[in-house]
Amino acid sequence: MSGDETIDGVPVTEAQIDAWAAEAEAGYDVGELKRRGRGRPGRASEPTQVVALRLTADELASIDERAAREGKSRSEVIRAAISATAA
Template sequence: MAERETINGTPVTEEQIAAWADEAEAGYDVEVLKKRGRGRPGRGAEPTQVVALRLTADELAALDARSEREGKSRSEVIREALASG
């Protein structure tokens, strides 16, 4: 294996690859994998969807200013604006 192969900056060794292969061959408990909490936490009982949004430079600056002022993320500010209707 090339020396430059890394995961998050940590070199991957042949021994680590062999251990991963052994683990995979032994099989995985699907229920345990489902409980690992990968990805972002949900926002409710129903699935959410990512939506792309185009903003002008002025709109983005206003959004960022409000986010900073209120100590919230861009997404939180947008969701609150939609909810207030």
């Protein structure tokens, strides 16, 4: 491990990796895993789609700056911009 791996900004240690491996080797309760649900919760009453979008570094930086300024996620800023122009 190079030492650069993090989860939410917290470094991942060899001890943590060993603990995860031991947990996996012990096996998981499949019934419990299925009960948890799958994926992210929906954001609407109807199904949503993931859409790939190519942006330049400058466009992405602008979106991220606005998101930080407004305390929103990147996705929220993009959705708001689409809603404002698609109406």
